[in-house]
Amino acid sequence: MRIDIITAIPELLTGPLDHSIISRAKKKGLAEIYIHNLRDYTFDKHHTIDDYPYSGGGGMVMMIEPIDLALADLKSKTGYDEIIYTSPDGEPFSQKLANRLSCLKNIIILCGHYKGVDQRVRDHLVTREISIGDYVLTGGELAAAVIVDAIVRLLPGAISDEESALTDSFQDNLLAPPLYTRPAEYKGWSVPEILLSGNDREIDNWKMEQSVERTRRLRPDLLQE
Numbered sequence: 001m002r003i004d005i006i007t008a009i010p011e012l013l014t015g016p017l018d019h020s021i022i023s024r025a026k027k028k029g030l031a032e033i034y035i036h037n038l039r040d041y042t043f044d045k046h047h048t049i050d051d052y053p054y055s056g057g058g059g060m061v062m063m064i065e066p067i068d069l070a071l072a073d074l075k076s077k078t079g080y081d082e083i084i085y086t087s088p089d090g091e092p093f094s095q096k097l098a099n100r101l102s103c104l105k106n107i108i109i110l111c112g113h114y115k116g117v118d119q120r121v122r123d124h125l126v127t128r129e130i131s132i133g134d135y136v137l138t139g140g141e142l143a144a145a146v147i148v149d150a151i152v153r154l155l156p157g158a159i160s161d162e163e164s165a166l167t168d169s170f171q172d173n174l175l176a177p178p179l180y181t182r183p184a185e186y187k188g189w190s191v192p193e194i195l196l197s198g199n200d201r202e203i204d205n206w207k208m209e210q211s212v213e214r215t216r217r218l219r220p221d222l223l224q225e
Contacts, residue, residue, distance in 0.1 A: 001104065001155060002032045002078065005144050006070050007111040008049055008062075010035045012141035022149060025158040033148065038062075041069040050114050059115035067110065067121050074108060083108045083126045084147070086140030087116065090129030093147060095170035097130070101147075102154035109147060111140035173222045177210035 005013060013035050016022075025031040039047035050060040071083065081104040091097070101107065110117075110126060122129065132143045152158055180191040194206045215222050 016145035064118040090131040098150040
Protein backbone atom coordinates (compact mmCIF):
# COMPACT_ATOMS: atom_id res chain seq x y z
CA MET A 1 0.00 0.00 0.00
CA ARG A 2 1.23 3.50 -0.83
CA ILE A 3 0.30 6.51 1.30
CA ASP A 4 1.34 10.04 0.31
CA ILE A 5 0.89 12.79 2.89
CA ILE A 6 0.88 16.46 1.93
CA THR A 7 1.68 18.74 4.86
CA ALA A 8 2.85 22.22 5.76
CA ILE A 9 4.96 20.84 8.64
CA PRO A 10 6.64 17.54 7.68
CA GLU A 11 8.52 17.41 10.98
CA LEU A 12 5.29 16.64 12.84
CA LEU A 13 5.01 13.33 11.01
CA THR A 14 8.52 11.91 10.96
CA GLY A 15 8.37 10.64 14.56
CA PRO A 16 4.94 8.94 14.60
CA LEU A 17 5.54 7.22 11.25
CA ASP A 18 9.02 5.84 12.00
CA HIS A 19 8.33 3.53 14.92
CA SER A 20 6.49 0.41 16.06
CA ILE A 21 4.10 -1.36 13.68
CA ILE A 22 4.35 1.31 10.97
CA SER A 23 8.13 1.04 10.89
CA ARG A 24 7.96 -2.76 10.68
CA ALA A 25 5.37 -2.61 7.89
CA LYS A 26 7.62 -0.29 5.89
CA LYS A 27 10.65 -2.54 6.38
CA LYS A 28 8.62 -5.53 5.23
CA GLY A 29 7.53 -3.66 2.11
CA LEU A 30 3.88 -3.76 3.14
CA ALA A 31 3.49 0.01 3.23
CA GLU A 32 5.22 2.87 1.44
CA ILE A 33 4.71 6.21 3.15
CA TYR A 34 5.92 9.45 1.60
CA ILE A 35 5.72 12.90 3.17
CA HIS A 36 5.55 15.92 0.87
CA ASN A 37 6.15 19.50 1.94
CA LEU A 38 3.38 21.69 0.51
CA ARG A 39 5.78 24.66 0.46
CA ASP A 40 7.76 22.92 -2.27
CA TYR A 41 4.88 23.79 -4.62
CA THR A 42 5.12 27.55 -4.14
CA PHE A 43 7.08 30.12 -6.16
CA ASP A 44 7.53 33.17 -3.92
CA LYS A 45 10.59 33.61 -1.72
CA HIS A 46 8.56 33.08 1.47
CA HIS A 47 6.97 29.84 0.21
CA THR A 48 3.54 31.15 1.10
CA ILE A 49 0.70 28.63 1.32
CA ASP A 50 -1.94 30.72 3.12
CA ASP A 51 -3.79 34.01 2.68
CA TYR A 52 -6.54 36.08 4.28
CA PRO A 53 -10.14 34.92 3.68
CA TYR A 54 -12.30 37.03 1.39
CA SER A 55 -15.04 36.83 3.99
CA GLY A 56 -12.95 38.64 6.57
CA GLY A 57 -12.55 37.59 10.18
CA GLY A 58 -9.61 36.08 12.01
CA GLY A 59 -7.32 33.36 10.79
CA MET A 60 -5.76 32.37 7.49
CA VAL A 61 -6.83 29.98 4.73
CA MET A 62 -4.70 27.48 2.82
CA MET A 63 -4.46 28.56 -0.83
CA ILE A 64 -5.74 26.37 -3.62
CA GLU A 65 -2.82 26.71 -6.05
CA PRO A 66 -0.07 24.94 -4.03
CA ILE A 67 -2.50 22.16 -3.14
CA ASP A 68 -3.62 21.73 -6.74
CA LEU A 69 -0.01 21.63 -7.94
CA ALA A 70 0.97 19.08 -5.30
CA LEU A 71 -1.97 16.81 -6.10
CA ALA A 72 -1.41 17.13 -9.85
CA ASP A 73 2.26 16.20 -9.42
CA LEU A 74 1.44 13.07 -7.41
CA LYS A 75 -1.41 12.01 -9.69
CA SER A 76 0.83 12.33 -12.74
CA LYS A 77 3.00 9.54 -11.30
CA THR A 78 0.49 7.26 -9.60
CA GLY A 79 -3.22 6.53 -9.69
CA TYR A 80 -4.95 7.08 -6.36
CA ASP A 81 -8.04 5.42 -4.93
CA GLU A 82 -8.79 8.20 -2.45
CA ILE A 83 -7.61 11.76 -1.82
CA ILE A 84 -8.40 12.44 1.83
CA TYR A 85 -8.56 15.83 3.53
CA THR A 86 -8.27 15.89 7.32
CA SER A 87 -10.89 18.27 8.65
CA PRO A 88 -12.74 18.67 11.99
CA ASP A 89 -16.07 18.69 10.14
CA GLY A 90 -15.34 15.66 7.96
CA GLU A 91 -16.73 12.12 8.14
CA PRO A 92 -16.04 10.62 11.60
CA PHE A 93 -13.16 8.17 11.45
CA SER A 94 -14.11 4.67 12.56
CA GLN A 95 -12.82 1.11 12.56
CA LYS A 96 -15.14 0.30 9.66
CA LEU A 97 -13.64 3.12 7.62
CA ALA A 98 -10.11 2.03 8.56
CA ASN A 99 -10.97 -1.48 7.35
CA ARG A 100 -12.18 -0.15 4.00
CA LEU A 101 -9.19 2.13 3.49
CA SER A 102 -6.75 -0.67 4.32
CA CYS A 103 -8.03 -2.55 1.25
CA LEU A 104 -6.98 0.27 -1.11
CA LYS A 105 -3.68 0.42 -2.97
CA ASN A 106 -2.87 4.13 -3.05
CA ILE A 107 -4.18 7.08 -1.04
CA ILE A 108 -3.23 10.71 -0.52
CA ILE A 109 -3.83 12.50 2.78
CA LEU A 110 -3.91 16.29 2.69
CA CYS A 111 -3.32 17.77 6.14
CA GLY A 112 -5.50 20.74 6.94
CA HIS A 113 -4.02 23.82 8.63
CA TYR A 114 -4.92 27.32 9.81
CA LYS A 115 -8.69 27.92 9.44
CA GLY A 116 -8.82 25.29 6.71
CA VAL A 117 -8.47 25.12 2.94
CA ASP A 118 -10.02 27.14 0.15
CA GLN A 119 -13.46 25.60 -0.35
CA ARG A 120 -12.65 24.86 -4.00
CA VAL A 121 -10.17 22.23 -2.78
CA ARG A 122 -13.01 20.49 -0.99
CA ASP A 123 -15.41 20.89 -3.89
CA HIS A 124 -13.13 19.75 -6.70
CA LEU A 125 -9.86 18.16 -5.59
CA VAL A 126 -10.44 15.73 -2.70
CA THR A 127 -12.60 12.62 -2.67
CA ARG A 128 -13.18 12.19 1.06
CA GLU A 129 -12.98 14.29 4.23
CA ILE A 130 -12.20 12.66 7.56
CA SER A 131 -12.35 13.90 11.15
CA ILE A 132 -10.85 12.01 14.09
CA GLY A 133 -13.10 13.78 16.61
CA ASP A 134 -15.20 16.79 17.48
CA TYR A 135 -12.34 19.07 18.39
CA VAL A 136 -9.81 21.27 16.59
CA LEU A 137 -6.09 20.54 16.36
CA THR A 138 -3.34 22.95 15.34
CA GLY A 139 -3.05 21.00 12.10
CA GLY A 140 -4.10 17.80 10.42
CA GLU A 141 -0.74 16.06 10.83
CA LEU A 142 -1.71 14.28 14.05
CA ALA A 143 -4.99 13.24 12.47
CA ALA A 144 -3.11 11.90 9.46
CA ALA A 145 -0.80 9.92 11.76
CA VAL A 146 -3.82 8.41 13.52
CA ILE A 147 -5.42 7.43 10.22
CA VAL A 148 -2.20 5.91 8.87
CA ASP A 149 -1.60 3.93 12.06
CA ALA A 150 -5.15 2.53 12.07
CA ILE A 151 -4.85 1.52 8.40
CA VAL A 152 -1.34 0.08 8.33
CA ARG A 153 -1.82 -2.19 11.34
CA LEU A 154 -4.59 -3.93 9.40
CA LEU A 155 -2.38 -4.85 6.45
CA PRO A 156 -1.74 -8.60 6.30
CA GLY A 157 1.64 -9.27 7.89
CA ALA A 158 1.91 -5.91 9.69
CA ILE A 159 1.03 -7.55 13.02
CA SER A 160 2.60 -10.92 13.78
CA ASP A 161 -0.66 -12.12 15.34
CA GLU A 162 -3.22 -11.13 12.70
CA GLU A 163 -6.09 -12.45 14.83
CA SER A 164 -5.29 -9.72 17.33
CA ALA A 165 -6.36 -6.98 14.90
CA LEU A 166 -9.56 -8.85 14.04
CA THR A 167 -10.62 -8.98 17.69
CA ASP A 168 -9.95 -5.33 18.51
CA SER A 169 -12.65 -3.04 19.81
CA PHE A 170 -15.18 -1.82 17.20
CA GLN A 171 -14.51 -4.61 14.68
CA ASP A 172 -18.02 -5.99 15.26
CA ASN A 173 -19.52 -2.81 16.71
CA LEU A 174 -18.54 -4.15 20.13
CA LEU A 175 -15.95 -3.12 22.66
CA ALA A 176 -13.31 -5.68 23.53
CA PRO A 177 -13.88 -7.80 26.67
CA PRO A 178 -11.77 -7.32 29.82
CA LEU A 179 -8.24 -8.72 29.57
CA TYR A 180 -6.16 -10.41 32.27
CA THR A 181 -2.68 -11.93 32.51
CA ARG A 182 -0.46 -13.44 35.20
CA PRO A 183 -0.49 -13.58 38.15
CA ALA A 184 -3.92 -15.14 38.62
CA GLU A 185 -4.26 -13.35 41.96
CA TYR A 186 -2.76 -10.05 43.03
CA LYS A 187 -3.50 -8.22 46.29
CA GLY A 188 -6.64 -10.33 46.59
CA TRP A 189 -7.84 -9.36 43.11
CA SER A 190 -8.52 -12.53 41.17
CA VAL A 191 -8.80 -13.36 37.50
CA PRO A 192 -12.32 -14.70 36.68
CA GLU A 193 -12.29 -18.46 37.18
CA ILE A 194 -13.77 -19.12 33.74
CA LEU A 195 -10.56 -17.83 32.13
CA LEU A 196 -8.54 -20.40 34.06
CA SER A 197 -10.87 -23.30 33.22
CA GLY A 198 -9.33 -24.26 29.87
CA ASN A 199 -12.85 -24.59 28.38
CA ASP A 200 -12.51 -22.69 25.12
CA ARG A 201 -16.23 -22.68 24.33
CA GLU A 202 -17.18 -21.33 27.75
CA ILE A 203 -14.41 -18.75 27.56
CA ASP A 204 -15.58 -17.57 24.12
CA ASN A 205 -19.15 -17.26 25.45
CA TRP A 206 -17.90 -15.28 28.45
CA LYS A 207 -15.89 -12.94 26.22
CA MET A 208 -18.90 -12.27 24.00
CA GLU A 209 -21.15 -11.61 27.00
CA GLN A 210 -18.59 -9.22 28.45
CA SER A 211 -18.19 -7.41 25.12
CA VAL A 212 -21.92 -6.89 24.79
CA GLU A 213 -22.25 -5.79 28.42
CA ARG A 214 -19.35 -3.33 28.19
CA THR A 215 -20.67 -1.92 24.92
CA ARG A 216 -24.19 -1.51 26.34
CA ARG A 217 -22.78 0.28 29.38
CA LEU A 218 -20.06 2.42 27.81
CA ARG A 219 -21.03 2.87 24.15
CA PRO A 220 -24.72 2.02 23.66
CA ASP A 221 -24.66 3.96 20.38
CA LEU A 222 -22.64 1.15 18.80
CA LEU A 223 -25.43 -1.35 19.39
CA GLN A 224 -27.86 0.86 17.48
CA GLU A 225 -25.79 0.84 14.28
